[in-house]
Amino acid sequence: MSMHQGRERLVVVGGDAAGMSAASQARRLKGPEELEIVAFERGHFTSFSACGIPYWVGGAVPERDDLIARTPEEHRARDIDLRLRTEVTELDVAGRRVRARDVESGAESWMSYDKLVIATGARPVRPELPGADAPGVHGVQTLDDGQALIDTLSRAKGRRAVVVGAGYIGVEMAEALIDRGFEVTVVNRGEQPMSTLDPDMGRLVHRAMEGLGITMVNGTEVTKILTGADGRVRAVATQHAEYPADVVVLGIGVRPETALARAAGLPLGAHGGLLTDLAMRVRGHQNIWAGGDCVEVLNLVSGQEQYVPLGTHANKHGQVIGTNAGGGYATFPGVVGTAVSKVCDLEIARTGLREKDARRVGLEFEAVTIESTSRAGYYPGASPMTVKMLAERRTGRLLGVQIVGREGAAKRVDIAAVALTARLTVEQMTALDLGYAPPFSPVWDPVLVAARKAARKVRGS
Incomplete structure (x- = not known):
């Protein structure tokens, strides 16, 4: 018997793809009289497509709201108690409770759970570079980030952009900036763009990017980001050169956002992501599940755990978690590592x-x-x-x-x-x-x- 008058409480930490898919699926299986669902999200939005942000920045997707699959109101209409701008700051696994802080007021409170879903996502790698936090330097992980970048682009005095990194986000952002009429330089530490390809295939991408008028600088580390008298970014420096910039976009990938899980003593893998079983339960914890960009997944070809932060997996994880948390049964067998992208x-x-x-x-x-x-x-x-x-x-x-x-x-x-x-x-x-x-x-x-x-x-x- 649970402590909530016979009704269980499912607490979800993180309100994007995995978290809200899990909440929605659990709700399909169990009504509010049996299962109370509380979801915490520290940002302003739920269930949005981070993958669509480069296309919104570039103008192919006209409105920010086009990227929102389900609004907070739609979730609440399905009896999910969704608390936006509320950050979970601690997981107490032994006491089955989480500590949440209201981002605006700073007020903190504990909430108990019977079942917990960790869907804390990923955080962009922000290099330990002088100047990385200067105005005009942008990451693109959330809709707030996308909006901030669009605002900078529309106000920029000049038309020079530097993208740091040439993975999926880097090449997609390079295209978006070309579409916005900027001159684009991509600084990449690998020998070719798209390190998810072998270098001989990456070379084809390099050639095509140069054909689009993008300046590719490979095999080069950024050493610092230079600012002008106004404090705004003015250039990106490497060991050998300076590239003038009115805006800088960081596209150097993401890491699992697992600080809370680590502090709570939950099992993490070699890449820093949570480790789960086939039912997406955190290993060794019967009542805690995890999914999306904060977990490691099994690669079915290599037989090893891998970190693959993609929306396809996050949504599948959410379905599996919600089914299991709602009393059904489902598994996520693993991935083969499929990913596609385009540049123009x-x-x-x-x-x-x-x-x-x-x-x-x-x-x-x-x-x-x-x-x-x-x-x-x-x-x-x-x-x-x-x-x-x-x-x-x-x-x-x-x-x-x-x-x-x-x-x-x-x-x-x-x-x-x-x-x-x-x-x-x-x-x-x-x-x-x-x-x-x-x-x-x-x-x-x-x-x-x-x-x-x-x-x-x-x-x-």
């Missing part, structure tokens, strides 16, 4: 393992790269596409695929994601019955051309 009309896709991932876990592999086209070569609009495929030596099991091309490259990676999940060999893939007509693909789909070449190589080895 260049599409970038990857799934499974890169060469260095495969080496790290002790897998030997054959790698092949092919050039093909998005449609039959004679059909109007056919554009080139490069597919790289990794297959395990001897067994021929597919290990990873990377695709860079114009139209039609990104969603093709889904074929490979399904093949990885099913543990297909490249030989088996050559027989896949994929959709074909000249407007959609050549008679041999680019993914199958790569699979044929990989199969030959595996047989030859």
Whole structure:
């Protein structure tokens, strides 16, 4: 029997994708007379698409509210007691309670729970650089961040932007700034942009970005951010050069926001994310679940925990958590590591393992790269596409695929994601019955051309 007159209390910490999906799903299964749901969110918004922020900044998405999947009012109408601008500052696991602070007034209070969901998300990596907190330097994690950046862009005296980092956020923000009419320089510490690709595929992205008029500076660390007499950012400095900047966007990735969990003694993995079981329960804790950007997930190809902060996983985690917290049963088996992105009309896709991932876990592999086209070569609009495929030596099991091309490259990676999940060999893939007509693909789909070449190589080895 719980202490709330026979009704249990579910407390959710964090009101974005994982947290509010969990709350909504638990509510579908249990009415308010059985389950009270209280959700704390320190920001102004719930259930928003962080992934959409670059497109709002660039103007492809006109309104901020277009990125909100469910408003606070909609959640409250479903009997979820949602408390905005309220930050949880401590988890007392032994006492089954959380301490919450009202951001405006600073007032603190404890709230007890029967079940707890930790969905604290990620925080942008802010480098320990002199000047990193100067006006005009922006991260892009929340809608508040997006609004602040848009305000800076509309007020900027000059039109020079520097993006620090060339992962998904970096390349997407570079495109957004080009769309806003800024001159863009990207400073990247890796040898090529998109370190989630092998460097030979990253080089294709580099070339395309330069073709769009973006200045790419690879293999370079930012040493400090310089400010003018007014205190605002004026340039980004590296060991060798200074790049003038009216605005700076940090796109150097995120880390799991797990300070609360660490202080409470909950189990964290090598990447600093919470460790859960298949039901998304925090390991060793029957009544605590965690999901979204604050957890580590199992990579089904490598068999190792990985940190993959993506909205797709966060929403699935929330569904699983809400089902379990609401008395049902569901599991999240893991990921294969699929991600897509674009920079202007260049599409970038990857799934499974890169060469260095495969080496790290002790897998030997054959790698092949092919050039093909998005449609039959004679059909109007056919554009080139490069597919790289990794297959395990001897067994021929597919290990990873990377695709860079114009139209039609990104969603093709889904074929490979399904093949990885099913543990297909490249030989088996050559027989896949994929959709074909000249407007959609050549008679041999680019993914199958790569699979044929990989199969030959595996047989030859």
